[in-house]
Amino acid sequence: MQRYGFRMRLRNDAVRDEYVRLHRKIGQEVLDAHRRAGIRNYSIYLAGRDLFAYFEAEDPAASLERLAREPIMKEWWALTGPLMETDVSGRPVATTLPEAFHVD
Structure with missing residues (x-):
């Protein structure tokens, strides 16, 4: 299993609350799609407009394509x-x- 970290960005500060709201009520179908793609242990962190995300997959690039x-x-x-x-x-x-650092 490989760890994969990445950054995304919101268009502006005004959409922050809507982004969080959508993720709080995310549909099971979206979660299932991530699982079918081989994505596990997925988290997104928010700092201003920056979104820092992390997930684990056997082959992150292949999982993102799926x-x-x-x-x-x-x-x-x-x-x-x-x-x-x-x-x-x-x-x-x-x-x-x-990845700059990791400890189990």
């Missing part, structure tokens, strides 16, 4: 996309963060 093919994710990204910096396909722009 997740992007899930139909429910297109619906989810249609909700979250207006709140976040996104690419032309509507997927959140994510910058991989190199």
Whole structure:
């Protein structure tokens, strides 16, 4: 299992509460899509407009590609996309963060 950290960004400070609200009521279908993609132990932390995320997967890149093919994710990204910096396909722009420290 590999650990994967990345950064995303909200468009502005005004959308912060809506972003948190959407994630507090996230649908089971979205959670199931993450599991089918092989994503485990997923957390997102918020600091100002910056979103710092972490998950574990056997192959993080392959898991993200599988997740992007899930139909429910297109619906989810249609909700979250207006709140976040996104690419032309509507997927959140994510910058991989190199691990600086880890202890079990």
